[in-house]
Amino acid sequence: MNQQFIQSVLFDWEKVGRGSYLREIEAFQGLERLELDHPITFFVGENGSGKSTLLEAIAVAHGFNPEGGSKNYRFSTRDSHSELWKALRLVKGHRREKWGYFLRAESFYNVATQEESYADALHPSAGYHEKSHGESFLALAQNNLRANGLYLLDEPEAALSPQRQLSLLVQIDRCAKDGAQFLIVTHSPILLGIPGAAIYCFDQGKVHPCAYEETESYRVTELFINNRQALLNRLLKE
Numbered sequence: 001m002n003q004q005f006i007q008s009v010l011f012d013w014e015k016v017g018r019g020s021y022l023r024e025i026e027a028f029q030g031l032e033r034l035e036l037d038h039p040i041t042f043f044v045g046e047n048g049s050g051k052s053t054l055l056e057a058i059a060v061a062h063g064f065n066p067e068g069g070s071k072n073y074r075f076s077t078r079d080s081h082s083e084l085w086k087a088l089r090l091v092k093g094h095r096r097e098k099w100g101y102f103l104r105a106e107s108f109y110n111v112a113t114q115e116e117s118y119a120d121a122l123h124p125s126a127g128y129h130e131k132s133h134g135e136s137f138l139a140l141a142q143n144n145l146r147a148n149g150l151y152l153l154d155e156p157e158a159a160l161s162p163q164r165q166l167s168l169l170v171q172i173d174r175c176a177k178d179g180a181q182f183l184i185v186t187h188s189p190i191l192l193g194i195p196g197a198a199i200y201c202f203d204q205g206k207v208h209p210c211a212y213e214e215t216e217s218y219r220v221t222e223l224f225i226n227n228r229q230a231l232l233n234r235l236l237k238e
């Protein structure tokens, strides 16, 4: 039985403007429903295939600030989110999340600044700006990952070394086993390797389920590591 907070996403394309670029995104053609029945769901696919657009729309439809943060974050440095959220209906389960966080690599700096402005004597700032990019990103993730939480993470690997990606993997796995739900956009073959996750690929003109070994992140990394010289010879000669 599906135990997730957000169990599926239904699409009503009539609510998207006729001339909108959203109608041109290939992966969205004919997309009417997306099942979310695993504690961890990954969105993978080529750059520009629509992963972040969909994650952001789910986040906004659920009440998160488009630029990221918890549901208490209400700030806007640039109003650039798409209208896709208006076309979504989120089918919710009977459980309600205890805490949630929308984490985007691209607006992390602004979220860190906002976190400072929300700090007070009882809730001191974690001082994310005083750490390196990767240190602060991992700290923010670690400070916000909890049991029974709902997490939407957009390329959380962006600032992280492989070792820290493994640390994040362990944390995500632990929270997922403790009732949390994760939707994660990633290009990381490390994070994608979390056992038991569902993977949706946005390539080949449709959003479709995909095995770990079929993802491009895995295949290209595997090819490069196991055939580096031959691959480089070929690429650099062309």
Ligand SMILES: Nc1ncnc2c1ncn2[C@@H]1O[C@H](COP(=O)(O)OP(=O)(O)OP(=O)(O)O)[C@@H](O)[C@H]1O
Pocket: 021, 025, 045, 046, 047, 048, 049, 050, 051, 052, 053, 054
């Ligand atoms: N404001 C906009 N106007 C027109 N097109 C846009 C706009 N915002 C995004 N797009 C286009 O929508 C498509 C999907 O973008 P999106 O950011 O969702 O891709 P992605 O799969 O997350 O890519 P990446 O892996 O590079 O982050 C891209 O082709 C992008 O150029």
